[in-house]
Amino acid sequence: MSVDTATVAKIASLARIKVSEAEIEAMVPELNGILAWVEQLGEVDTSQVEPMTAVIPNTLRLRDDVIDADPLTGGDKRDAVLANAPAAEHGFFGVPKVIE
């Protein structure tokens, strides 16, 4: 499988990265080179193999159902959460208007 300019533009849009036409032109051969190379995986017979889900067998834990069990990740952190926001206002994240 290979990508063309329309596909690269589509992927960039899905990834929410603005790209110029010149950048797309440059990326097409680069991405095709990488994709052609990874496609050698197709030659491996994996019909009897389950895809890996955990590299080291591990079970997902549930934490105790306690409020603020870990104060680092508990509540009451509004100002810390907003501290690095580019446009925090009135205790909220500010974004451009989304409703016309």
Next chain:
Amino acid sequence: MTELTELGVAQIRDGVANGDFSAVEVATAFNANVAAAQEALNAFIIATPEKAIEAAQATDAKRARGEALGKMGGVPIGMKDLFATFDVQTTAASHMLEGFKPQYESTVSQKLWDAGAGMLGKLNLDQFAMGSSNETSYFGNVISPWKRNDGGNAALAPGGSSGGSSSALAARLCPAATGTDTGGSIRQPAAFTGTTGIKPTYGRCSRWGVVAFASSLDQAGPMARSVQDCAIMLEAMAGFDAKDSTSLDMPVPNWEAALSGDMKGKKVGIPKEYRVDGLDEDVAKSWDDGIAWLKDAGAEIVEISLPHTKYALPTYYIIAPAEASSNLARYDGVRYGLRDLPDGANLQDMYAATRAAGFGPEVKRRILIGTYVLSAGFYDAYYTQAQKVRALIAQDFAKAFEQCDVILAPTAPSAAFGLGENVDDPLKMYLNDVFAVPASLAGLPAMSVPAGLNREGLPLGLQVIGKAFDEQGVLNAGLAIEARAQFSAKPEKWW
């Protein structure tokens, strides 16, 4: 007395504890080296001399009160700028996070401070840890202190992504540094600079507060100038953390106390698939040296087969970008980091403009590859197939470890290359990690130890790969190599 900046972790820890010198003297000496090398090597994104002094003063005060100083008591270290540090800029070497000051501390860095270490600064790296040469940082290339012996003056890569860590260690700007390894980012830079680094079993070190690249592969580890120093620092970094869902809930062994270079009764596997056609002659020779050294240490050498080795890199270059594209979706210009809001832009435009401005070319390339392989219609052909091949690669190792205790291989296919030599061809750059990536895909502990110099006078590293949870076996084999390689070369100071 030896210069303080020549000392390693154990020597500093013991010297401070014995009162041979104070922690403040040590921190002051390293702070001076950091400042003097910054322009030439660019190993740090920011230096934090005041943090190093503050921690050292705390250690000296503890000693005066007769309290225990901790595993890393009095040892100043470099912190890879992928670890969130409270109120200290944390960038992942990206424009996207320039100016980001976390309001929390990563688990690993907190453990190091709790163990008595101090921070010399935040070390440069490849942007979002994506690269093998430290040429993708928004804050400029890191330069290796090493030079070829050809009389030329070519600037060499310190390896990547932990290139600030490796360069700083080789140049004696710090006695130890944190690294992270997703597909070789601790081991390859260690090999390129004549330093030592271990990536522990996946899950040993908490990922909480480490800027995420590929979460099923990312693993933190120590980098230093000796096996013992790595063992000490890994003890301080490792341990269960409820805040990381893949953290190993296991006790942290006392690796330092159990160090032994005696390999009697141990079997060392030599994977025949790693002896690729056209393997660099000096690299092949250093591998043979390593085999001889481990034999001398009492080990039995056995040939093993890891049949899916050639598929490891392409597997990695599906899985890592796929996870990266998902992880890096968080950079939206809303909650933290850069925002680029063109005139009249709506929310979607803002996302796209922010991400165009905030990510460098290699990061964009990997996000696009990842987005493509995860997109509807292609997911099974690429991503599911890669996860199946990954399972086969892990099975290869499991079978091999029925025949041996550790595996010995080169760390990288060549010594350090010049800056700019590989940047135009992403595939050629990716091949640097050909020997490092398989252990990452299988989540296994693996370390790089200096083996010697090649004909150009540049360091080469040997890699020891162990069974899951057997960091001790890896460290011990590393120690056996270290004792026989007697690697004492260091770059001639030009900076």
